[in-house]
Each structure stands twice: as structure tokens, then as C-alpha cells.
Amino acid sequence: MTDILARPEAGSELRPIPMSDRNGVLEVLSMRRDPFKFADEKLVRYGNVMGLNALGVRMVTAAGPAAASEILMNKEKAFANAPAWSYFIGPFFNRGVMLLDFDEHRHHRHILQAAFTPKVLKGYMDEMQPMIADRMQRFPTGDVRMFTELKQITLDVALEVFLGLELPEAEADRINKAFIDTVRAGVAFVRKPVPGGRWWKGLRGRKILEEFFYEHIADKRATATPDLFSVLCHAESDDGHTFTDEDVVNHMIFVLMAAHDTSTITMTQMAYHMATHPEWQQRAREQAFEFGESLTYEDLGSMDVIDLVMRESLRLCPPVPAQPRMAIRDTQVQGFFIPKDTMVVVPQMSNHRDPEIYSHPNMFDPERFSADRAEDKAHRMAWMPFGGGVHKCIGLYFGQMEIKTIMHHLLRNYEWTVPAGYEMPMDYSALPVPKDKLPVQVRRRS
Template sequence: MTAVLAQAPADSDLRSVPQSNRNGVLEVMRMRRDPFGYSEQRQVQYGPTSALTVFGINMVTASGARAAEQVLMNKDKAFENGPAWSYFIGPFFNRGVMLLDFDEHRHHRHILQQAFTPRALKGYMDELQPMVEKRMQRFPTGDVKLFSEFKELTLDVALEVFLGLELPKAEADKINKAFIETVRAGVAYVRKPLPGGRWWKGLRSRKILEEFFYANIAAKRATQTPDLFSVLCHAESEEGHTFTDEDVVNHMIFVLMAAHDTSTITMTQMAYRMAKSPQWQDKARAQALEFDAHLAYDDLAKLDILDSVLKESLRMCPPVPAQPRMAVKDTEIQGYFIPKGTFVNIPQLTNHRDPEFFTNPDFFDPERFGPDRAEDKAHRFAWTPFGGGVHKCIGLYFGQMEIKTIMHHLLRGYEWSVPADYEIPMDYSALPVPKDKLPVMVRRR
């Protein structure tokens, strides 16, 4: 007899969620080694919704676009972000906007949105352009590890555009390392601050980030400048509410992490796919050469080939591979009984390979996003790299603007390639990154 998470109420038509009896930690390790094979095996054995217990926590994976819609839209307020995300990253990204819920989340998001209006984005574009142009003129050639180059560049962009600061390399490297350690700490197996462990490093790095932002906040409060740091220091809601220093620091740490990590991962995937499919690199480059090097804000929407490559790369490897929630009352997902206190996981990494919605889902095919096919529109939650519902990524337009600008310059100025038999080795233990930093051969055009 198959084990179940909890027996569904006898007076209901709900089914009980099947649960694996295997060691939960070993199951997580299997999933991280091969998330696609693991997901396929689980669905064959248990169906689209199944559970396991790991670290003493009951976790349900609810696969498919329909389950994603039900959980992320959360119409009956049965699920919360905060308790789920806080379990993984709470000590390191305390009270970031993604970790807030309901009225508090709405209040903070309303103030934050002032930093991502079209007017603000155009201001960021003005700040972004000259910096990217300058950096791309001295982009390295020969054997280059693109992931490392992109990460350095996106952190520099985030520091200048979001903070209005240009840091010495040593300090920028220190901040970058702190972000890496805080992200990786969230998936530590040993969730105690043992010296030298991931959890300990994450807590240490959180203090480094806090000290950095608190040291600069007084100057940002004193003078209004176009950067996000200053905007948050001076932003007011219609009711006159403002952020405390603690609010500003919490949001800056979270947004800065999200802004440069997700963009780095996306550009790495785009570069890899265009190296493996050089015909798409050629198509995107030909279109880039139709525009000036210095893009206007309104030009971004016209780069439709690059946009399709971006969307397909996000489909094949979304930077945030899953969306966890916690059930805060007894509820159901697609006819399965979910008891209060259960962690629920929406796995967009594997949802994006669902053959119900995507033709040849393991094949890189940007044309699937064209108007004649529009496979991502077959279900509103088939393609969800930015999440969905009220917690949909607040910085998605900034991220796309930054990515397109950088890739536009890379395409115009350089060509890159990988050996024909090269396959990118991915590390899925935290955010999905290449184990080898994506080594490519870069040539100046």
C-alpha cells in the first residue's frame, strides 16, 4: 500500500497525497543531481502531486500549470510565501518583499513599485547605457568563463544603478562573495551556524551586507538621486507612509541579490544556447546591427529575435527553479488534500518542460514564442520564470532591460563558440549555475 501524507477527510471527495517512504535528504540529493529525470520518475510512480519528508518538514511537489495557477493565484488565501521562503533564506534575506504576505506585502510592494515605474526604468536605462558600453569595449577575448564575466558586470551595474556607487574592486568582490554565500546558505543540509559551514557563512555574509548598507544610508537620506537606494529612502505611499532604515536595508539586500543573480543566470543560458545554436546567434546579431550601439528605451521591444532567445532560455532554465509556499489552513490542490502546515513546491524548472504545452520540450526552439505558435500562451501558468500572482517578480522589466542591453552589445562586438560536443554541466543545489562557469572562445568582430 502506498504511503500518504495525510488521510483526506472521509466526508470529502479529495484524494490523499501519495508520499515516498525513502530518506528525504537522499531524495533531495537525487533531485539536485538530475531534476528532470527525478521529476519524470516521481510523476510516473506517484502522479503529478506527491510528498516527501525532509528535515522534519512535510513537502508536497505540485507539478503542472494548473496546480501552479491554483497555488500562485491563491484566491482563498490558503498559502503564504513568508513561512516557506523564510525556512530557506529567512536569516539571510530577512523581510525582503518576497517574504511578506497579504496586507503587509501589499503595503511594501506599493511603495517599492515607485522604483520600477516606466519613468524610473528610463532613468535606469540612461545610467546603464554608458556603463555597459564602456565595459563591453574591453570585454575579454580568447578563453573566457562567461558566467564569471556576467556576474561581475551585473553586480557592477546593480551597484551603480541601484546604489549610485562605484566601488573599488576589492570592496565589490567582498560584496559579491557575500551575496553568493547568502544564496547558497539557504540550501544547506546542516542548518546550524557551525564554523566553516554554509549556514555560518551565510549569517556572516548577511552582517557584511547590513554593515555596508547602513554605512551609506544617511547620505542617501540627505540627498535625492536617481538610484534605487535613494528612491527607497525617499519613497512615500499615497497615505504618506515611508520605509524605516531597517526596511530600506532589508529591501536593498533582497533586490540587489535578485537583480544581479537572476540576470547573470539568464545571460549565461542565452550565451550557451546561442553558442550551441550559432544560427540563432547570427540571427540575433543581424538584428542588433540594424540598431545603433546606444539603444533607446523604446528600441528594446523591437529586438524580437533577442526577445525570443531570452524567453526560450528562461523556459529551459528559469533562474528561480521553484516557488515554495506553506499551507496556512487545510486546503486542496487539484483534488488532493493538503493539511495545514504543509510546504508546497511549484517546480517551474520542470513545469517548463511539460509536453502538454511545449513541443519537443528539451529542444532549444525560440520560434515557439512567435505569434503563430505562442506555446507559452496555451496556459497562463505554463511559462512562469517570474512567478505569478501578487508575488510576481517586481523587477522583471528592469531585468529584461539590463539583459537585452548587455546582450545587444555582446552581439554587436563579439562572436563566441563552444566545442560541438560541449554540454553545460549544471549545479542545481541552489540557483542553477554552471559548475565550470561556462568556458567559451570569444572573438572580437
């Protein structure tokens, strides 16, 4: 293996990128096992920018907020989303908004915006609030796997608010399993449809989801209802453009995946930190009682305690741990030469623990987001759990609305604890989830 990626043209002031001297697959395995240790070791050995060859791809990791800004703001249009994300999830989330670029991306996002305006979000809130309130009254007590329960609730919300459908339990389970299989397929080592493997399961899951959405699309086009599925069927840009059936199906599969998994991961992290820091659970609970049992859309902006907990949880464990891009021409990052067809990765999970930005970066400290400290304001890319640039998550306000509403009812009605000294074991092989599903003791408040 060469010790540099490629040399720039003679006379260029750009530097060549240093390459890992380890086997690329072993490096990827090491990164998945402990992304923070991996990042620290590479930073010491190579600096902020380093490369490796793995799985048939030459890959550059560019750490730090300055590099993130160059790549994600993409002022020279040298980087593209689709060829990078397509390598991981293309067959499973084909032509979702994250897998489009430039004019086409702008066109689709413009129509999609109609599904996430404040007026439409208020409609989702009106649909979501009573359903979540009812569902949380039936939250289990005793020994509970918090991740499993929260995942089921986010699925219930997705079916109600995104699909507007009441499905039999067996059908809901089938759709949920299809989503799980499609998400996990993206990080498969064997990237061929070998029966029983992750890739094969992902392709099967995608087919199930396509058939499901196509089966219901005619009804959704016939009558306008408040759910996202119907909104996308009727969405229209200012110049009269609408989505085809194929567009609607592609966007529904992608958006439902994005909302379902990221919200679950965020709430699981919040529940964990509020269990290991009960003073924050109590602070959040006290504020929850300052609002009524039923939240309004206008209440959300005043819930500053749960907002601090959410922001710090997203800092310590962003649900999407990295942002890949593909160089579509020779370019540079931080003075390093990036040849065309190189995948460049922004590692926001490790960036979020940059000691030059965050004091005691491994510590749970929600006050770092308070107005008088505002550590996240040190750089526009210091805190970026929703990505950045033109591809910043379009559903971020919906996600925060859902998370705050669920946690509001959990705090008002229940208390939860973990044993002293418990540390949640994490699986970073795909999206970051707890290996043990976060076992907690839940007690209903009288």
C-alpha cells in the same frame, strides 16, 4: 514512513497525497542532481502531486500549470510565502518583499512600485547604457569563462544603478562574496552556524551587507539620486507612507541579490544556446545592428529576436527553479488534501518542459514563442520564470532591460563559440549555475 501524507475528514471527496517511500534526504539529493529525471520518475510513479518528508519538513510537489495556478493565484488565501521561503532564506533575506504576505506585502509592494515605474526605469536605462557600453569594450577575448564575466558585469551594473556608488575593487569583491554566501546558504543541509559551513557563511554575509547599507543610508536620504538605493529612501506611496531605514536595508539586500544572480544565470543560458546554435547568434547579431550602438528605453520592445532567445532560455532554465508556499490552514490542490503546515512546491523548472504544452520540450526552439505558435499561451502558468500571482517578480522589467542591453553590446562587438558536442554541466544545488562557468572562445569583431 507512511504511504500517504494525511487523510482528509471522513466523507470528504479529497484524496490523500501519496508519499515517497524513499529517504527524504536522498530524494532531495536526487532532485538537486537531476531535477528533470526526478520529475519524470515521480510523475510516472505518483502522478502530478506527491509528498516526501525531509529536513524536518513535510513537502508536497504539485506539478503542472493547473496546480501552479491554484497555489500562486491563492484565491482562498490558504498559502503563504513567508513561512515557506523563510525556511530556506529567512535568516539571510529577512523581510525582503518576497518574504511578506497579504496586507503587509501589499503595503510594501505598493511603495516599492515607485522604484519600478516606466519613468524610473528610463532613468535606470540612462545610467546603465553608457556604463555597459564602456564595460563591454573591455570584455576579454580568447579563453573566457562566460558566467564569471557576466556575473562581474551584473555586479558592476548593480553597484552603479542600484547603489549609485563607486567602490574600490577590493570592497566590490567583498560585497559580491557576501551575496554569494547568502544565496548559497539557503540550501545548506546543516542549518546551524557551524564555523566554515554554508549556514555560518550566509549569516556572516548578511551581517556584512547590513553594515554596508546602514553605513551609506544617511547620505542617500540626504540627496535624491537616480539609483535604486536613493529611490527607496525617498519612495512614498499615494497615501504618504515611506520606508524606515530597516525597511530600506532589507529590501536592498533582497532586490540586489535577486537582480544580480537571476540576470547572470539568464544571460549565461542565452550565451550557451547562441554558442551551440550559431544561427540564432547570427540572427540576433543582425538585428542588433538595426539599432544604434547606444540603445534607448524605447528600442527594447522592438528587439524581438533577442527576446525570443531570452524567453526560450528562461523556459529551459528558470533562474529560480521552484516556488514554495506554506499551507496556513487545511486546504486542497487538484483534489488532494493538503493539511495545515505542509510546504507545497510549484516546480516551474520541470513544468517548463511539459510535453502537453511544449512541442519537443527539451529542444532549444525560440520560435515556439513567436506569435503564430505562442506555445506559452496554452495556460497562464505555462511559462512563469518570474513567478505568478501577487508575488510575481517586481523587478522583471528591469531584469529584461539589463539583459537585453548587455547582450546587445556583446553581439555587436564579439562572437563566441564552444567545441562541437559541448554540453554545459549544471549545478542545481542552489540557483542553477554551470559547474564549469561556461568556457567559450571569444573573438572581437573587426
